[in-house]
Amino acid sequence: MQQANRVKSHLYHVKSFLQRFALILLVILAFGLMLLGKADNVIVSVGQKVLTVVMVPVLEVLSVPVNAVKSYAGDVQELAALKEYNQKLIAQNQEMLEYKKQAKLLKSENEKLAKLLNYKKPPKAKSVSARVVADPGGAFAQSILVLAGREDGVSKGDVVMAKDGLAGRIAYAGEKASQVLLISDVNSRIPVFIEPHGYRAVLIGDNTPKPQITALPEKAEVAVGDKVVTSGDAGVFPAEIEIGVIESKKDGIIKVKPLVNRDRLDIVNIIDFGLKGILENIKCE
Template sequence: MVSIHTRQLLSGLVLPVMVFLAVGTVLAGQIWPGRAIQIRMAAAQKAGAIYQVLLFPQRQFHEWQITLQGVGDLLAANAQLRQENQKLAYWHGEAQTLRQENARLKAVLHWGAEDTRDYVSGWVVRDESGPYLRAVLLQVGEHRVQQGSLAVDSFGLVGRVSEVGPHVVRVLLIEDAASRIPVTLQSSGGDAMMIGDNTPYPRLMYYNQSLMPEEGEHIVTRGQTGLTGGVAVGRVHYLAPGQPVVIPDAALGKLELVRIFDGGFTLEAPPSAGRVREKPPLLPDHRDGEAPSNWQNLRRFLPFSSLRNG
């Protein structure tokens, strides 16, 4: 039996030891970021499979519930489907006519399809959305994916790859506070920067004041060096005067299959008239051609370091 004084002494040491281990882990992650990412991604990969197994009963019960709820509406749904089938038959004929006309116009203009980019498809194995993070884990197998690649679903832009592991990658969603995507306003013709703020509607900033975003206009990614342009993003909506946000086209709340376009993407907004330039980083990670040293990583993290504006 452990004495009362010994138990009190051990209980008093638990908090300092845990704080010391937490600080040591954070420091080790800042000093050796590459190794920390590998360990974190390996742990996330293992936890993803367990997470899927634990969620199986919940998903199965949800499917049964939806099935039971739909039994009572079969008659009404059947009548509605018949009406929609008639409408679809009409529009199918119109689509066939337009398709033939489009083929004739392409032949006249010698139009050719654009080269398709290589992409990797992956299933979402874990949703990491929370108060301070909007991200998902994708199972991509043995495929090689570059950090910074764009990720889309069947509707539009989802985000970009932030971390790469052996078999899984983490995709930072466009609504995360660390997301920065240059976009083009299709109706007004201006450029802007779409910035996430951990809400379902990313903000539009750094746009030309003479080309204000229009309510409801569609926006796409801006084509520039290393970034594929024309990818559907969403539509503009004003929460308040002077506060435009983006309603994403992608179904960020129920992602299942996501495609990652291969390639190195740089998501930096070039300076132009009417756009406010962001401040440079307080402390550069490394000089040109040199990898960051352990001392630079530690100096960037410590609060008492001597920082200077770049």
């Protein structure tokens, strides 16, 4: 009886101590996490593991009704435009057949020239398709979670493409799911070429849907509508992947409209081009 009272008294003291110093304790803990999270990869990877292991199954369940509604809405829209689609497809098919003939000729010519030059081909890219299971919206988050992980051959640094162009790269590969850093994220830096002149620059995200161009040569003149593609510098992305077009130039700020529409990201293609660039030395969890 006495022991039970002693335990109760201890618990009461611990509780009142915690209540009194809760604010200081939690504020220190939060600042500690912020500082350590910057320096220590272990803490961040624990968070990422919680996200991919614990939350992904819950998100999968919750996304069922959302996907169902989206699917029905899509079906209705498609039905309404069926005739128009059909005509477009017939025209496209004709065009493709012409391209196929030209491609065959070019392929055989290319093979002959490669043989003459003794050209060594780069490794074949491996790709995996994955569904987007979480898209944390808001002004502060520009990353998505996809349902493919190390089990499917995905690894940190892999390139993530949507059907229109570059979407981002794998920031963390979990067992079954992976985190994608979108090109619009504030931490994204991509070396690019601006075509048609081929100026080198860097595309940086600012957490808005339209990333900015920086580090452009002083005398470079770019115009609205110029195409932005990866340059392949730093060896993270291969060259010539389409990103977007220059949308505006105002007060020295050049904004790029990505070809990929984040709101329509549903299925993405994760491609391992065999390039790990500067990420090669960073240990992947």
